[in-house]
Amino acid sequence: xxxxxxxxxxxxxxxxxxxxxxxxxxxxxxxxxxxxxxxxxxxxxxxxxxxxxxxxxxxxxxxxxxxxxxxxxxxxxxxxxxxxxxxxxxxxxxxxxxxxxxxxxxxxxxxxxxxxxxxxxxxxxxxxxxxxxxxxxxxxxxxxxxxxxxxxxxxxxxxxxxxxxxxxxxxxxxxxxxxxxxxxxxxxxxxxxxxxxxxxxxxxxxxxxxxxxxxxxxxxxxxxxxxxxxxxxxxxxxxxxxxxxxxxxxxxxxxxxxxxxxxxxxxxxxxxxxxxxxxxxxxxxxxxxxxxxxxxxxx
Amino acid sequence: xxxxxxxxxxxxxxxxxxxxxxxxxxxxxxxxxxxxxxxxxxxxxxxxxxxxxxxxxxxxxxxxxxxxxxxxxxxxxxxxxxxxxxxxxxxxxxxxxxxxxxxxxxxxxxxxxxxxxxxxxxxxxxxxxxxxxxxxxxxxxxxxxxxxxxxxxxxxxxxxxxxxxxxxxxxxxx
Numbered sequence: 001x002x003x004x005x006x007x008x009x010x011x012x013x014x015x016x017x018x019x020x021x022x023x024x025x026x027x028x029x030x031x032x033x034x035x036x037x038x039x040x041x042x043x044x045x046x047x048x049x050x051x052x053x054x055x056x057x058x059x060x061x062x063x064x065x066x067x068x069x070x071x072x073x074x075x076x077x078x079x080x081x082x083x084x085x086x087x088x089x090x091x092x093x094x095x096x097x098x099x100x101x102x103x104x105x106x107x108x109x110x111x112x113x114x115x116x117x118x119x120x121x122x123x124x125x126x127x128x129x130x131x132x133x134x135x136x137x138x139x140x141x142x143x144x145x146x147x148x149x150x151x152x153x154x155x156x157x158x159x160x161x162x163x164x165x166x167x168x169x170x171x172x173x174x175x176x177x178x179x180x181x182x183x184x185x186x187x188x189x190x191x192x193x194x195x196x197x198x199x200x201x202x203x204x205x206x207x208x209x210x211x212x213x214x215x216x217x218x219x220x221x222x223x224x225x226x227x228x229x230x231x232x233x234x235x236x237x238x239x240x241x242x243x244x245x246x247x248x249x250x251x252x253x254x255x256x257x258x259x260x261x262x263x264x265x266x267x268x269x270x271x272x273x274x275x276x277x278x279x280x281x282x283x284x285x286x287x288x289x290x291x292x293x294x295x296x297x298x299x
Numbered sequence: 300x301x302x303x304x305x306x307x308x309x310x311x312x313x314x315x316x317x318x319x320x321x322x323x324x325x326x327x328x329x330x331x332x333x334x335x336x337x338x339x340x341x342x343x344x345x346x347x348x349x350x351x352x353x354x355x356x357x358x359x360x361x362x363x364x365x366x367x368x369x370x371x372x373x374x375x376x377x378x379x380x381x382x383x384x385x386x387x388x389x390x391x392x393x394x395x396x397x398x399x400x401x402x403x404x405x406x407x408x409x410x411x412x413x414x415x416x417x418x419x420x421x422x423x424x425x426x427x428x429x430x431x432x433x434x435x436x437x438x439x440x441x442x443x444x445x446x447x448x449x450x451x452x453x454x455x456x457x458x459x460x461x462x463x464x465x466x467x468x469x470x471x472x473x
Binding site for chain 1: 313317318320321322324325327349350353354356357360361362364365366367368369370371372373375376379380383415419422424425426427431
């Protein structure tokens with residue numbers, strides 16, 4: 001009985017369960033390798049190449065859908081902003097009236113100084129680098145993508161190289177400096193905000209002329225760094241971009257773009273420099289439209 | 300999975316990616332941002348399995364990276380793995396469990412955030428661990444709030460498969 005031969009069915013080479021598992025693993029491996037390949041190419045040449053161009057085309061194709069989605073959401077955002085604004089309207093009105101009075105005085109004083117400075121420049125045949133806003137034309141563009149999460153401090157705007165925007169073009173809004181263009185496509189551009197950890201801007205205190213470097217601090221504020229303890233910086237001083245200091249290393253930003261106002265000045269025995277905190281003029285949380293600055297070519 | 304189901308899943312993930320980039324990316328609550336792409340992917344992967352989850356994750360990641368002009372491949376890589384893992388969970392121990400979508404959303408939100416942190420750290424990009432961990436709680440709560448309506452919608456679009464159509468390597472006894 002035991003010795004008798006038993007007819008067994010011939011086993012399948014790949015039973016259905018094993019085949020399903022094999023297919024599953026192959027699909028996962030191919031997709032992961034594909035994603036890694038894309039990531040490698042994208043990381044190695046972020047601003048040029050075939051993949052960059054393909055991404056630009058895909059972005060252009062997706063843009064109408066993004067704009068449509070943003071339009072649908074706009075009434076809800078406006079309603080939220082309206083309710084939010086009502087809560088602080090009274091205190092904000094008082095602050096703005098106070099600021100307006102100060103601005104009027106400052107405007108009259110600076111207007112007479114500016115006229116005198118123009119005359120002196122002409123007399124001296126004074127040559128200077130590009131200044132804001134005189135030597136730039138704004139390319140106004142709506143924001144079509146926003147930073148999502150703590151990693152990204154970039155926005156995407158609906159204008160690109162076809163409008164004259166280049167990598168490193170400064171970007172402003174009605175309030176002040178927003179950031180600079182770090183990647184450009186034919187019809188869109190990536191703007192890295194001032195709050196990005198890699199962002200550094202040469203800046204100066206308008207009132208005292210003290211120079212320093214602006215970089216992001218805690219809680220959405222900015223830090224005016226590298227300011228010697230002996231230099232005078234006061235609360236409520238205005239901070240603007242400093243422009244080029246060394247012709248060998250031209251600054252990305254022209255002189256005179258408003259950045260923010262000094263909110264606190266600290267000094268400690270252990271720190272080498274003053275601890276100057278700057279409240280940015282631009283509200284990075286609600287950027288709907290911005291302007292990239294393109295130099296005007298003068299003869 | 301039928302071709303019609305594939306089209307439905309593709310349209311759903313496309314809409315989710317556009318809504319995420321154009322609208323939800325601006326919703327910052329206590330440092331957290333809701334992620335409707337991740338929540339939609341959980342629904343698709345739980346109902347259609349690991350292969351669909353992985354392919355859906357890759358496709359959704361490409362859409363997000365293209366629309367936001369981010370590093371192409373980064374989101375795809377993480378969503379592919381997330382989709383595959385959720386799909387396997389749906390095929391095996393998570394099958395027919397009411398809590399499966401919510402548990403998957405909570406766990407995958409944490410793993411996705413940590414995954415982004417690790418990949419960015421490896422690439423030498425800024426990886427603010429403190430900010431990520433602070434925003435994780437609100438992000439989980441917002442994603443859980445999205446989970447019920449989004450999963451209901453995905454379930455309406457993609458009819459749950461019969462047991463025979465799903466992977467049967469794990470047989471549930473309870």
